[in-house]
Amino acid sequence: MSLSAQLWSDNSDLAADVLAHPFVRGMADGTLPRERFAAYIAQDAFFLESFARAYALALARSQDTATLLALADLIAGVREELGLHSSYAASWGIDVGGVQPLAATSAYTEFLLATAATQDVGVIYAAMTPCMRLYAWLGQSLDPDHAGPYAQWVQTYADPEFENIARLLEGLLDDQADDTPAVRSAYRRAMHLELGFFEAAISA
Incomplete structure (x- = not known):
């Protein structure tokens, strides 16, 4: 079993907690209040900008053309x-401009950027892979026909192209990370932060 598959398997408890979360279930059946989803989208846009910056920090340290x-x-x-x-x-x-990040959003972005700035690339990929794999899995686990106004969200993450992108990152993890406590800790921490992000989205 590849390292990425092993890490995903080892964290299946947290993935199941996300899938069962009221926010995700509300998207799944279309009953999530629109204002909750709107607030989530604004927070996620803020998060994604930091996610891109973390990729950029890893790119700056890439050692070969294929990785770049x-x-x-x-x-x-x-x-x-x-x-x-x-x-x-x-x-x-x-309004996705001028977003004030919630505590859960800040915790996640600060973790990613600190990891990308201070850790080796294997740990960086371990910190970033859960977001991609989890969202691909959620998209594939939900039925857009039942999601009502959230069908576009489900379809985006169920798209085979998103699965390909997730596998691309998992490939970097498999090729450039070792199975170390730091890698396992980074992956698990990111999964906890994902769950916290959805929790904040339903309770803020």
């Missing part, structure tokens, strides 16, 4: 996600 190009593609993937958020902002009247 892979990270450039991953940054382009974030751009596509931000495009989804812009679409929601335009059609739902969501």
